[in-house]
Amino acid sequence: MTMPFYVAPEQVMKDRAEYAQKGIARGRALVATISDAGVLIVAENPSRTLHKISEIYDRVAFAGVGKYNEFDQLRVAGVRHADTKGFAYSREDVDARSLANLYAQYLGQVFTHEMKPLEVEILVAELGVDGKSDQLYHIAYEGTITDEPRFVVLGGDAETIKNRFAELDQSIQSFEFTLKSAVAALAGPERTVPATDLEVGILEDRGSRRTFTRLDDARVSELLS
């Protein structure tokens, strides 16, 4: 009779974390930040149709990096959660915090109980209403949730980009300046990222109920020039 090998739980967790981190590091990064106009999310994404940044609800946006099919599944789950909640209660009752907690629980559950952890890192952003500040929730592959006051970087090489961005953008600035800083931080000193390789999503109050907009290439290059 063969006995299964004993593997220490520490080792299991370490292996899973390494596996997930490797998957995430392969993908390109994303910066989410708060400007004076609202929430700004900038991702390096050459695809026009497979989005990293999307609308969840009136004032809530989602962004993900890592394995597309995995974070897209999370995005759809988020839309379902938000729409169901808004339909059952009221549109005002949908908030980013509860959604972020839900994601954290799910990711934590998958990380500890499933064979393969999800190779994703996600962000839930909410545009503040009635003087409440904007919120950015960063949820890692193992379910760790952090509430970032000003900006957050997700994906490969996040630390370097984070330092670059922190240097460029030290307080809440104008929308244009923030966008330029985010793009510069993503690109680094050696290269430039063309507008066609960028995906930019914003949450901004324009008098309508839905605040999410994905900027098109023309608008992005206009803002960057």
Added chain:
Amino acid sequence: MFPVGGDPGPSFVDLVRAAGGASGIAEAGTAARIPWSPPAAPGAGGSDSSMTTGRPGVWHGTTIVALRSLGGVVVAGDRRATEGHTIAHRGIEKVFPADRHSAVAIAGAAGPAIEMVRLFQTQLEHYEKVEGSTLSLEGKANQLAQMVRGNLPMAMEGLAVLPLFAGYDLRRRTGRIFSFDLAGGRYEELEYYATGSGGRDAKTTVKLGYRDGLGTEKAIELAVNALYQAADEDSATGGPDPLRGIYPVVAVVDESGYRRLPDTEVADRFVTLLGSLAQHRNAAEVTNPPATSANAPQIAPEREDEPS
């Protein structure tokens, strides 16, 4: 997260059903008894009178009208809700944006109708967010037809909902109107449509003034006239109420989207309409002076809903 195969896809209605919280309207195609529907009162179930005067305790929305114009559609509805023969509410709204480029108006039992609109709005937005693209206008009309169909058991108990769907078809670049029957039949109207208790009067008014390629301004004028005439003939349809500042909802849907006219503009249009109606009456009296009596009243009797 749903297992493969049990995934509701982009349908919010299926999602609600999968979660076990199906509402009557969401129960499209099933004959299940609606949990909250009261037991049928003797003689009330499905009888014609319950369809028109409504059940006691149930508010009914009345007249809605839509007509195609050159650049889109104009949708309008009065503001009255009735309960039997009394006025239940003076300011309810029956015209709603379904999404950016379409409008939905409702007549019939107000409760289930407004619930249906909420579900429909959520469904359209849900589809758009999950799929990343909007449904075609016809797709939206079909979705609404399914909901009307799902309401059939309730309609048979006197809680009928008759919506009207109109919007701007971005692919065909034209305004389109869809009418529905209680069984979920969906029919495209090529010119105009009106329904609800004052629908007949509204429709006749539109019919007399309608022509192809009507400009938006003229179409709004006609819709306002239609609601005025409906309120003039039908006790369940509310007219303009300057005392409380309550005016019918008039919305335009064109290429740039859904736009509700501000109340002040609707009020102005009623003033203009009343002016031209008064002029018409006076002109008629000058050309055909009363033959029998010289003392025929020169001033029209005052109407309570005439703006001051």
